[in-house]
Structure formats: C-alpha cells, structure tokens
Amino acid sequence: MNPKNPREESIFDGALQLPPEQRENYIKAASGEDPSLRQRVTELLRAHEGDGETLKVPAVERLQQITVVTWPPAGEKAGDKIGPYKLLQRIGEGGCGYVFMAEQEQPVRRRVALKVIKLGMDTKEVVGRFEVERQALAMMEHPNIAKVFDAGATESGRPYFVMELVRGIKITDYCDQNKVPMAERLRLFTQVCLAIQHAHQKGIIHRDIKPSNILVTMHDGVPVPKVIDFGIAKATHGRLTDKTVFTQFEQFIGTPAYMSPEQAEMTSLDIDTRSDIYSLGVLLYELLTSRTPFDPKELLASGLDAMRRAIREQEPPRPSTKLSTMLAGDLTTVAKQRHAAPPKLIHLVKGDLDWIVMKALEKDRTRRYDTAAGFASDIESFLSNQPVLARPPSSVYRFQKWVRRNKVAFAAASAVALSLLLGGAGFTWMYFREKQARHLADLEAVRSGQVAAFLEDMLKGVGPSVALGRDTKLLHEILDKTVERVSRDLKDQPGVQAELCNTIGEVYRAIGQPGRAEEMHRNAHELQSRGASGKSADAATSLNNLAMVLCDQWKLPEAESLHRQALELRRKIYGNTNASVAASLNNLAIVLRKEGKLAEAEGLHLEALALQKRLLPADHTDIAASLNNLGWVYRDEGKFGDAEDAFRQSLAMQKKLLGENRPGVAITMDNLAFVLCDQGKFDEAESLERHALELQRKFFGSDHPFVATGMKNLAMILGDRGELGQAEELSHQALTLRRQLHGEEHVEVANSLDGLALLLRKEKKLPDARPLAEQALAMRKSLLGDTHLDVSSSLNTLGLISHDEGKLPESERFYRDALSLQKNVVGVEHPFIATTLNNLGLTLRDEGKLDEAELDLRQALAMRQKLLSPQHPAIAASEKDLNSVLSLEGKEAVRTGQISKR
Known part of the structure; x- marks a missing residue:
C-alpha cells in the first residue's frame, strides 16, 4: 500500500x-x-x-524528507554484491532507500557507503531526488562534505551511488558526550557554515540541515564535521536534473524543527540560500542549549496548520532565555555537557550569541545573514572579542568590546562588583527562581557566575578616559584595593578567588604592570594547583598566564618550564583537537626565541600553525598571531625576506578580520617596520613605524612598554637614515620610559642602552657612548647569559666605539668574540655574521693587516650578496669597504655582483 x-x-x-x-x-x-x-x-x-x-525507519530519519513510500519486498542484504561492491551491513535507511557499508576491492581496497533505492521504490519522483543528491555531492569538493566516488545501476535498473564512508556521530551527540566547551562547539559550527557556503557557491541549497545530517568523525585525532545527505537539495539556478520537477511545488520538504518559515509556506515561493542560514541558526541554537527553538513534539502534536503557523509567525525565545527557564536539573546537565557552571553558561550565551542566533532565525529572510560565510565570520568575531554584526553597533557596545580585548576597564568593574558580592548585597539570578537549585554544592559556581555577569554589566559604567589609560593612577588604586579584598574575603572560595586573580592579572599585564600581574597569576596558579583541579583546563590556563607574564619580564627559564607544563597538561586533556594546544606551542616558542633557541622555536611555531590551520578557518586571529610570532624567528635567523612575508600575511589577515585601527595591527605594523629596516627599506619602514607608534599611543597611553618599543624602533630607523638629532631624542625618551616601567636592570633597558650608544657613536659623542655600551653588555650577560645572541650585539657596538677611539686591538678582540658567539648560535651564514665580519675587516685594515682584512671583507660581501636583496645598501657599503683595502694593496677594485659570481 x-x-x-x-x-x-x-x-x-x-x-x-x-x-x-x-x-x-x-x-x-x-x-x-x-x-x-x-x-x-x-x-x-x-x-x-x-x-x-x-x-x-529511525526517528531521526523519519522527518528527513518527503518521499513516495511503498512497501517493498525484501531487498539487498549483507553479503550481496552491487556492481564491484560487496555489501557488509546496512547502516542507514530512509523512506526510499538503504545505505550500506560496502567494501571495494578494485582499483583500490577501501570501505565505502553505498546508497541504493529500495526495490519497488523507483518512481519518477524518487529517482529524481536520488539523482539530485548524487549530482549535488559530485559537484562539491570540500573537506567537510562527504565525497562521491562512483555511481551506477543494479541489475534490476535501480540507481545507486557510492560515497565516502563517514564513521561519525551527530554533531550534537559528539559535543554532549565529550563535554565539548562552548568555544570548541562554535569552531566546529564555523566549519559546517563554510561547508554549506561551498555548497551555495556550487549552486546547491541543502534544505535539510540538522544534527543527523552533520556527523563528526576523527581525522588524526582532530574532530571534523561532515555534511551528508543532500537528498532534498535544490539548485539555485535551474534544475540539477530534469527529474526533480516533482519536488518543486507545494511540498512540505525538510524537518519541521529545522525548517525555515519560507519552507513551511508550502507554496511556490522561491527557496534560496537563506533558508539554509535559518537551519544553521537552529543548529547553533541546539549546540548552545541542547534544545531547538520550537519543541519538535509540540510542533507535531499541534497539527500541520498550527505547526506551519508557529514556524512562520511565532518568535522563539532567545537561547539564554531558553537556558534560564529550564528546570534546575536540566540546566545543570546542559552546563556540564559544555564544561561550564550553569550561571556562567547563561552569562556566556546572553548577549552576542543571542544576537547572532536570532539574526539567523529572522522570519524575514532579508534580515538574516546574507551568506553562510558571513554567519561564520560573526562567530569568529565573537570568539575574538570583536564587535559582531548581529547587534546594533552602538557606541557603548563597541566600547564594551574594546574593553574586553584590552582588559583595562575590568578593574573599575571588579571593585564595584566585589564590593557588592563581598558586602553581602543581594543578587537575583533567573536560574535560582526554583528553590531546589539552592543547594550548597552549587554555591561556588553560582558566585563565580554572578561575579562574571556583574563584571559584564559594569563595563557600561566605565568611561573611555579610564579605558584608554588616561587615568592610570586611579585605575591602579582601584585594582590594588580589589586585590586586598580578594585575598582577605574569598579565602573560602578558592575557585572564585583564582578566577578573579587571573582576571586582575590580565588587567595588570594589559596596562603594563607585569610585576603585579605576576603576583596575581602566581596566586591563581597556587590556588588551582591543589588537588584534582591541578590537572584541569583552568589549571593549564593559569600556568599559561603566569608563564606569559614571566616571559614579558625576561624570566625565561621559569617561563619555559611553566609553558612546557601547560602544553603537556593541555595535550593530556585535548590531544591535538583544541586550539589551546596550538596557543601553548606558540607561547613556548616565543620563550625559546628569546632564549636564542631558534631552531626549536621555529619548529614549534610551524607545528602550532599547522594545527591551527586544521582546527580553524583559513582567516583567523590565532593564525595571524602565529604568523607574527614566526616572523620574529625568521628575522632572528636572518631570513629577512621570510620574516617580511610572515609579518605582511599577519597584518593583512588582521586588517581583514579586525579593521585598521586595532592594537594587534599596530604591534604587527611595528614588527614589519623593524624587518623592513633590516633590509634597508627605510622609506616604508619609517612610514609604518610612525603610524604604528601613533596607534600604540592611542590604544595604550603614553607610558606603556609597547610605546617604548615603538619609540626605540623609530629612533633606530631615523639613525640609519642619518637623522641623528631626532633619533637621539626619541632614543633617550624610550630609555627613560623603560627605566620607569622596568627599573634599572631589565633586558629592554639594555636594548635601549645599546641603541642609544650606537646613535651617540654616529654623532661622534664617544665619551657618552662607551659607558652606555658597557652597561648594556654587562646587563645582557647578567640577565641572558654570556652566550645569548644579544651579547654579540653589545660586543659589536663596543667594537665600533673602540675602533673610532683608535683602540684597534681592543676593537679586534670585541669583534672576534662576537663572531665566535654568533657562529655558535646561528651557524656560519647569517646577516649578523656578515656585519661582524665587515666591521672586523675594517679594523684589520686600519691595523695594517691587509691580507686578513681582504679575506674577511670578501666573506662579508659574498654573504650579504647571498642573503640580502640586491638593492640592500649594506651590499654597496661592503663593496666600498673591500675596495678601500684592494686600493691599499694595489689591486683591481671589485665591480657590483663580482664576488657572488666567483
């Protein structure tokens, strides 16, 4: 029948x-x-x-699509063959067809999924839909869409096709069973969006996006969502096949709980890609709340007309409202599945995620996201603490997002929030409207959630002058008082205390107070290292935070040790399936670069970048940060061209994702200017550096470490261009600021001393230059060790000063010590080595050791010609210096490019 x-x-x-x-x-x-x-x-x-x-027919499949169902005779079974494929077991069934796991032996041996129409089901409509799915899948090539391998017909003429066997489970089940945190759920969801975007670009609308059609499988330990079942897909331009006519008019196509309002019309209204945007919105709603906007059973029980009317007209509750109105036990379960406390989960969803979901669920499709890629981009903005498009861009809202990125205004909010919390002020939270939720075991999570929520609300009351660092004295006073109350009044709440210590530590670090930041992060680490919590993701975060602030202060051995511990812990928790593992790899590599362990640093940065490219969209702020960090390693290795490429890629990606005026953009611009100066591209370097310094002053105020670095770098560029007066003034300012920020003994102070000494030497102020250079050398040896690459820079500076003072044997000794150290650290070929050889050659020339001078100057020129661009001014300088020796020897001068051809 x-x-x-x-x-x-x-x-x-x-x-x-x-x-x-x-x-x-x-x-x-x-x-x-x-x-x-x-x-x-x-x-x-x-x-x-x-x-x-x-x-x-399983429940999850019964609502999949509307097809002509008949009562077929027994069909294929395990052990049968269809074409060259041996059927192993039935793994799925719909109204019109079966899906088998099958084995292919030729030309390759592999297991596949084979979909075949049931006996007696090969009506024109069913065959049409079957052909639609086959053609839709065949048109696409995307890592998150199941691939089609083959197609054919059975002996009885029923069509089948063979596709990639996806061994996975529904995306919602995967996330819940593995207690996937919210950020990772969102990253999985963005991959789904980009897969749907690919389908849309190929002219295909899926029309049945739901969890059972998105399976998560593991590839090399990394979860990968795969979109399957294009059985009711539709072409955006014309028909996929002439056989699809029976699916195109007044049919109820799709799954009601995930169906767009225009699909529910059951009219000839054109269905476009924005219908899939709606279904993606429902999927995101479920990933956030474990519920769909409309209860599926209630929809079905209401009758067809009422169901269609609800989908078309009824506004669903926001995700945060859905969470806050759950029974206490249900909410606790949902929160545990997301690795969060109930109040914290509601707080996280409330706001941006509400706006994002509700934009996708707009009844009017013109108000939804235009594309699935745009939907994914807004999720990425949320994850990066950038403004999202889904909510009105009020000035207050944009300022709140700025504050989150810069962590500055949290201090004032913390003081007020803590005074209310610790003083016993009453809080009302929707979650606690049910009395049975007020049990002692939830107390710590509740208070933590209250603090986080209240801090969020308090951001609206923080003025821009405070946020931009113009009232740092008041800010420091508020922070200090907050710290006193945290340590005094939250002794019985270690989880809350640790969370607040971490937050306050981030504020101190953001406003350039690394010492206070270290104190707070140490407190958080000690609190979270006790008992079982010492092996948690939060403990790994505390380790990471403490290590980063130690790295800021050049306390490198301890920073390296803590970063290695954080990396080990995160790998135990996540394997290689979480972006925090890549973050730990990156952070450890930053420390190793500062320690001069360049080969290991480069390897870790590349490993982090590869992991991020597997886990994240192609354009992502984490990837931009990794490229920036890799650029520094390339620069220290003397690979100036590779460094420039990495910085440019990072800068372009940040501008694309964040816009022009962002703190990270200013920092990367500064780095790019530095390496452009290394290559003699002084015009672009100066322009970039001036713009970067302007942005840094705007974002960080006038007394921040980044500003000191910008001034020092601009002074270096101006010095290389011969603008010595302005360069000296900036260099003095940078040194003064660094001493104010870091004290007398600090690596950055040593860097400024060395840079200023070089400028004074160029100005012939040798009596002023020598003591600064000697102080820089002593400080670098004390802080970094005798074999650090920065020590060779100081030796070179003193060699230059000694040469100009006429102390040639001393100059020669400094250069030979620098050369020996550099070869031990970076090998035998490096632009720094070429510079030292050139300097040594000039000293040997003036000592009358012409044969040795010629040899060293020839090596320096050859090395520069090999490693630097042909237009680099250092090459012309080397040729001039070598020719000065050849002239004294009565030999023919070298011509441009001559050395490199020998």
Whole structure:
C-alpha cells in the first residue's frame, strides 16, 4: 500500500514521531476537511504496525524528507554484491532507500557507503531526488562534505551511488558526550557554515540541515564535521536534473524543527540560500542549549496548520532565555555537557550569541545573514572579542568590546562588583527562581557566575578616559584595593578567588604592570594547583598566564618550564583537537626565541600553525598571531625576506578580520617596520613605524612598554637614515620610559642602552657612548647569559666605539668574540655574521693587516650578496669597504655582483 501524495506521507511520517495515543488527534488536525486523506493515513499506520520490519525507519530519519513510500519486498542484504561492491551491513535507511557499508576491492581496497533505492521504490519522483543528491555531492569538493566516488545501476535498473564512508556521530551527540566547551562547539559550527557556503557557491541549497545530517568523525585525532545527505537539495539556478520537477511545488520538504518559515509556506515561493542560514541558526541554537527553538513534539502534536503557523509567525525565545527557564536539573546537565557552571553558561550565551542566533532565525529572510560565510565570520568575531554584526553597533557596545580585548576597564568593574558580592548585597539570578537549585554544592559556581555577569554589566559604567589609560593612577588604586579584598574575603572560595586573580592579572599585564600581574597569576596558579583541579583546563590556563607574564619580564627559564607544563597538561586533556594546544606551542616558542633557541622555536611555531590551520578557518586571529610570532624567528635567523612575508600575511589577515585601527595591527605594523629596516627599506619602514607608534599611543597611553618599543624602533630607523638629532631624542625618551616601567636592570633597558650608544657613536659623542655600551653588555650577560645572541650585539657596538677611539686591538678582540658567539648560535651564514665580519675587516685594515682584512671583507660581501636583496645598501657599503683595502694593496677594485659570481 503506497502513500498517494507528499501530504499523505508528511502526515504519516509526523504521526510516527508521536506516541500511539496522540496519533489520532494529530491525523485529524493535519488532514483537515479531507476524510479520505485521514482514512488513508490511518490505514498506512495499521499496515506499518503490522509489518514493522519492512519499514523500520529511525526517528531521526523519519522527518528527513518527503518521499513516495511503498512497501517493498525484501531487498539487498549483507553479503550481496552491487556492481564491484560487496555489501557488509546496512547502516542507514530512509523512506526510499538503504545505505550500506560496502567494501571495494578494485582499483583500490577501501570501505565505502553505498546508497541504493529500495526495490519497488523507483518512481519518477524518487529517482529524481536520488539523482539530485548524487549530482549535488559530485559537484562539491570540500573537506567537510562527504565525497562521491562512483555511481551506477543494479541489475534490476535501480540507481545507486557510492560515497565516502563517514564513521561519525551527530554533531550534537559528539559535543554532549565529550563535554565539548562552548568555544570548541562554535569552531566546529564555523566549519559546517563554510561547508554549506561551498555548497551555495556550487549552486546547491541543502534544505535539510540538522544534527543527523552533520556527523563528526576523527581525522588524526582532530574532530571534523561532515555534511551528508543532500537528498532534498535544490539548485539555485535551474534544475540539477530534469527529474526533480516533482519536488518543486507545494511540498512540505525538510524537518519541521529545522525548517525555515519560507519552507513551511508550502507554496511556490522561491527557496534560496537563506533558508539554509535559518537551519544553521537552529543548529547553533541546539549546540548552545541542547534544545531547538520550537519543541519538535509540540510542533507535531499541534497539527500541520498550527505547526506551519508557529514556524512562520511565532518568535522563539532567545537561547539564554531558553537556558534560564529550564528546570534546575536540566540546566545543570546542559552546563556540564559544555564544561561550564550553569550561571556562567547563561552569562556566556546572553548577549552576542543571542544576537547572532536570532539574526539567523529572522522570519524575514532579508534580515538574516546574507551568506553562510558571513554567519561564520560573526562567530569568529565573537570568539575574538570583536564587535559582531548581529547587534546594533552602538557606541557603548563597541566600547564594551574594546574593553574586553584590552582588559583595562575590568578593574573599575571588579571593585564595584566585589564590593557588592563581598558586602553581602543581594543578587537575583533567573536560574535560582526554583528553590531546589539552592543547594550548597552549587554555591561556588553560582558566585563565580554572578561575579562574571556583574563584571559584564559594569563595563557600561566605565568611561573611555579610564579605558584608554588616561587615568592610570586611579585605575591602579582601584585594582590594588580589589586585590586586598580578594585575598582577605574569598579565602573560602578558592575557585572564585583564582578566577578573579587571573582576571586582575590580565588587567595588570594589559596596562603594563607585569610585576603585579605576576603576583596575581602566581596566586591563581597556587590556588588551582591543589588537588584534582591541578590537572584541569583552568589549571593549564593559569600556568599559561603566569608563564606569559614571566616571559614579558625576561624570566625565561621559569617561563619555559611553566609553558612546557601547560602544553603537556593541555595535550593530556585535548590531544591535538583544541586550539589551546596550538596557543601553548606558540607561547613556548616565543620563550625559546628569546632564549636564542631558534631552531626549536621555529619548529614549534610551524607545528602550532599547522594545527591551527586544521582546527580553524583559513582567516583567523590565532593564525595571524602565529604568523607574527614566526616572523620574529625568521628575522632572528636572518631570513629577512621570510620574516617580511610572515609579518605582511599577519597584518593583512588582521586588517581583514579586525579593521585598521586595532592594537594587534599596530604591534604587527611595528614588527614589519623593524624587518623592513633590516633590509634597508627605510622609506616604508619609517612610514609604518610612525603610524604604528601613533596607534600604540592611542590604544595604550603614553607610558606603556609597547610605546617604548615603538619609540626605540623609530629612533633606530631615523639613525640609519642619518637623522641623528631626532633619533637621539626619541632614543633617550624610550630609555627613560623603560627605566620607569622596568627599573634599572631589565633586558629592554639594555636594548635601549645599546641603541642609544650606537646613535651617540654616529654623532661622534664617544665619551657618552662607551659607558652606555658597557652597561648594556654587562646587563645582557647578567640577565641572558654570556652566550645569548644579544651579547654579540653589545660586543659589536663596543667594537665600533673602540675602533673610532683608535683602540684597534681592543676593537679586534670585541669583534672576534662576537663572531665566535654568533657562529655558535646561528651557524656560519647569517646577516649578523656578515656585519661582524665587515666591521672586523675594517679594523684589520686600519691595523695594517691587509691580507686578513681582504679575506674577511670578501666573506662579508659574498654573504650579504647571498642573503640580502640586491638593492640592500649594506651590499654597496661592503663593496666600498673591500675596495678601500684592494686600493691599499694595489689591486683591481671589485665591480657590483663580482664576488657572488666567483
């Protein structure tokens, strides 16, 4: 007995989702004024109950699509062959077809998924839809979409196609079973969005996006979502096949809980890609809350017309509202599945994520995201603490996002929030409207959530003058008082205390107070290292935070040790499936670069970058940061061209994602200017550096370490251009600021001393230059050790000063010591080595050691010609210096490029 039309099957499928006692009322409501329709559906149900094995369709598949269903005879079974494929077991079934796991032996041996139409089901409509799915999949090539390998027909003429076997589970089940945190859920979701975007670019609308059609499988230990089942797909331009005509008019296509309002119309209204945007919004809603906007059972029980009306007209609750109105036990379960406390989960979802989801769920499709890629981009903005497009861009809102990125205004909010919390002020939280939720075990999570929520609200009351660092004295006072209260009044709340210590530490670090930041992060680390919590993700975060602030202060051995511990812990927790592992790799590599361990640093940066490219979209702020960090390693290795490329890629990506005026953009611009100066590209370097310094002063105020670095770098560029007066003034300012920020003994102070000494030497102020250079050398040896690459820079500076003072043997000794150290650290070829050889050659020339001078100057020129661009001014300088020796020897001068051809 066959359903005669799509509406008949729609009602039949809907009835199967309900308990038997509810089916009669549903069928009556759905059939309306058509008693014959009601009778046919009732008879179908009786036949189904009598032959359950013949139409055994899982609940998640029954609502998949509307097809012509018939009662087929027994079809293929395990052990049979279809074409060259041996059927192993049935792994799926829909109304019109079976899906088998099959084995292919030739030309390659592999297991595949084979989908075949059931016997007796090869109607024109079913064949049309089958062909649609095959062609849709065949058109696409994307890592998050199941691939089609082959197609054919059985001996009886029924079509089949063979596709990639996706061994996975529904995305929602994967996330819940593995207690995937919210950030990782969102990153998985962005991959799904980009897969759907690919389909849209190929002219395909999926029309049935739901968890059972998105499976998560593991590739090399990394979770990868795969979009499957394009069985009711639609072409955006024309038909995929002439056989699809029966799916195109007045049919109820899709799964009601995930169906867009225009799909629910059941009219000839054109369905475009924005219908998939709506379904993606429902999927995101479920990933956030474990619920769909409309309860599927309630939709079906309400009858067909009421169901369509609800989808078209009824506004669903925001995700945060859905969470806050759950029963306490349900909310606790949902929160645990997201690795969060209930109040913290509600707080996280409330705001931006609410706006993002509700934009995707707009009834008016013109108000939804235009593209799936745009949807994914807004999620990335949320993850990066950037303004999202989904909410009105008010000045208050944009300022809140700036504050989150810069961590400055948290201090004032913390003081007020803590005074209310610790002083016993009453908080009202929707989660606690049910009395049974007030049990002692939730107390710590509750208070933590309250603090986080209140801090969020308090941001609106913080003025821009404070946020931009113009009232740092007041800010420091507020922070200091907050710290006193945290340590005094939260001794019985270690989890809350640790969380606040970490937050306050980040504020101190952001405003250039690394010593206070270290104190707070040490407190957080000690609190979270006790007992089982010492092996948690939060403990890894505390280790990472403490290590970063130690790195800021050049306390490198301890920073390296802590970063290695954080990396080990994160790998134990996540394997290589979490972006925090890549962050730890990056942070450890930064320390290693500062220690001069360049080869290991480069390897870790490349490993981090590869992991991020697997886990994250192609354009992501984490990837931009990794490229920036890799650029520094390349620069120290003397690979100036590679460094420039890395910095430029990072800068372009940040501008694309964040816009021009962002702190990270200013920092990367500064780095790019530095390496451009290394290559003699002084015009672009100066322009970039001036712009970067302007932005840094705007974002960080006038007394921040980044500003000191910008001034020092600009002074270096101006010095190389011969603008010595302005360069000296800036260099003095940078040194003064660094001493104020770091004290007398600090690596950055040593860097400024050395840079200023070089400028004074160029100005012939040798009595002023020597003591600064000697102080820089002593400080670098004390802080970094005798074998650090920075020590060779100081030796070179003193060699230059000694040469100009006429102390040639001393100059020679400094250069030879520098050369020996550099070769031990960076090998035998490096631009720094070429510089030292050139300097040594000039000293040997003036000592009358012409043979040795010629040899060293030839090596320096050859090395520069090999490592630097042909236009680099250092090459011309080397040729001039070598020719000065050749002239004294009565030899022919070298011509441009001559050395490199020998």
